[in-house]
Amino acid sequence: MSSPTVAQLLARRQHALGASYRLFYEEPFAPVRGEGVWLYDKDNTPYLDAYNNVASIGHCNPAVVRAIAEQSAQLNTHTRYLHPSIVDYAEDLLTEFPESLNNLTMTCTGSEANDLALRVARCNSGGTGILVTRWAYHGVTSALAEISPSLATGLPLASHVRLIDAPDSYRRSDFVDSVKAALQDMRNQGIKPAALLVDSIFSSDGVFSPADGELAAAVQCVREAGGLYIADEVQPGFGRTGGQRWGFQRSAVIPDLVTLGKPMGNGHPVAGVVGRSALFDQFGRQQRYFNTYGGNPVSCKAAHAVLRVLREENLQANARDVGDYLKQGLNALAGRHELIGDVRGEGLFIGVELVEDRSAQTPATQATAAVVNGMRQRQVLISATGPDANILKIRPPLVFTREHADLLLERLDATLQALR
Numbered sequence: 001m002s003s004p005t006v007a008q009l010l011a012r013r014q015h016a017l018g019a020s021y022r023l024f025y026e027e028p029f030a031p032v033r034g035e036g037v038w039l040y041d042k043d044n045t046p047y048l049d050a051y052n053n054v055a056s057i058g059h060c061n062p063a064v065v066r067a068i069a070e071q072s073a074q075l076n077t078h079t080r081y082l083h084p085s086i087v088d089y090a091e092d093l094l095t096e097f098p099e100s101l102n103n104l105t106m107t108c109t110g111s112e113a114n115d116l117a118l119r120v121a122r123c124n125s126g127g128t129g130i131l132v133t134r135w136a137y138h139g140v141t142s143a144l145a146e147i148s149p150s151l152a153t154g155l156p157l158a159s160h161v162r163l164i165d166a167p168d169s170y171r172r173s174d175f176v177d178s179v180k181a182a183l184q185d186m187r188n189q190g191i192k193p194a195a196l197l198v199d200s201i202f203s204s205d206g207v208f209s210p211a212d213g214e215l216a217a218a219v220q221c222v223r224e225a226g227g228l229y230i231a232d233e234v235q236p237g238f239g240r241t242g243g244q245r246w247g248f249q250r251s252a253v254i255p256d257l258v259t260l261g262k263p264m265g266n267g268h269p270v271a272g273v274v275g276r277s278a279l280f281d282q283f284g285r286q287q288r289y290f291n292t293y294g295g296n297p298v299s300c301k302a303a304h305a306v307l308r309v310l311r312e313e314n315l316q317a318n319a320r321d322v323g324d325y326l327k328q329g330l331n332a333l334a335g336r337h338e339l340i341g342d343v344r345g346e347g348l349f350i351g352v353e354l355v356e357d358r359s360a361q362t363p364a365t366q367a368t369a370a371v372v373n374g375m376r377q378r379q380v381l382i383s384a385t386g387p388d389a390n391i392l393k394i395r396p397p398l399v400f401t402r403e404h405a406d407l408l409l410e411r412l413d414a415t416l417q418a419l420r
């Protein structure tokens with residue numbers, strides 16, 4: 001049977017799938033094969049992937065494919081039988097964390113990891129209140145949809161949730177002040193805080209890095225009020241930010257719980273929560289946690305292969321080197337294109353804010369969509385983020401090289417030129 005055309009597949013998809021699905025790009029992209037930083041359509045046209053952080057060590061990485069195939073052919077069960085794969089992985093993964101973060105519980109998705117972290121935080125703090133950023137995204141469950149304002153404008157948030165400003169270095173928000181105000185509001189309403197939950201790179205808010213001491217000061221206030229600090233590393237974790245393994249390590253403050261996902265299995269669904277054993281002990285005394293697929297041998301072998309490749313190929317150092325190089329190039333483009341208001345980010349997690357007017361900082365939402373689509377037409381995949389969708393999100397696999405960065409810069413220059 002011949003493969004369907006893009007139009008045929010689109011029509012069938014709209015007919016068969018629920019209405020909440022969304023596609024990227026005005027002209028939908030239909031890749032059929034991936035390798036390294038490249039995705040190929042059915043005509044074998046290569047697209048440079050500068051967007052997918054899940055395939056962090058490269059699409060279809062052979063070491064991960066092999067690990068999955070070999071373990072699948074031998075045994076795949078669950079964590080109620082004794083198997084070395086989860087223990088081997090947990091011991092090895094935990095060497096990547098500060099000593100106090102000494103336990104791992106495995107899940108299948110980042111959402112399940114955040115959901116579990118909230119349960120552990122509530123159980124240990126005795127509180128219910130949660131602080132998240134104004135345009136946060138933390139996942140798909142009911143509990144997480146209530147703390148993910150970026151799902152839709154005007155989405156009702158739960159009464160125990162308070163919104164704080166992301167540490168916006170461009171428009172200069174005051175992160176610490178907004179945390180203090182949210183805690184005060186909780187006190188006024190008789191809500192006891194359970195946790196501050198933040199994405200360490202503030203991805204959906206627009207890609208921000210807290211200034212020195214900012215996060216530590218905010219966390220201190222939360223802890224004094226009895227709440228925990230949960231670092232959501234689903235986006236920045238596993239070396240992406242270049243300077244450190246985990247985004248939270250840019251700050252001296254150590255989280256109570258850390259949630260992992262996306263790049264952890266390079267496309268295989270595996271995720272988890274790392275944290276202080278005392279927190280899991282308290283939770284475990286009260287209830288059991290069994291996730292049917294979480295921590296199965298195949299997932300553990302996939303995740304372990306990812307960790308090894310990350311180390312063997314020094315991909316964190318590459319993220320720093322190529323990320324810095326790419327940012328330099330983007331700053332050079334900003335010298336020629338007025339539309340670029342700000343270039344920011346860490347390692348290979350870069351945000352390029354597009355504005356209609358540099359002094360008024362007016363979000364250039366339409367132009368940003370045009371750039372994202374123009375890049376797709378020029379065979380480079382990126383996307384947009386932020387409450388006004390005016391920040392280019394550049395987040396390639398960590399095997400991205402300077403040559404790939406040059407290609408992206410050349411195509412971005414051409415796209416911006418064509419918009420004038």
Ligand code: PMP
Nearest residue numbers: 109110111137138139199234261
């Ligand atoms: N946290 C953050 C910061 C995320 O970006 C995402 C996914 N986009 C999640 C959690 C949820 O992960 P998953 O889709 O694997 O459930």
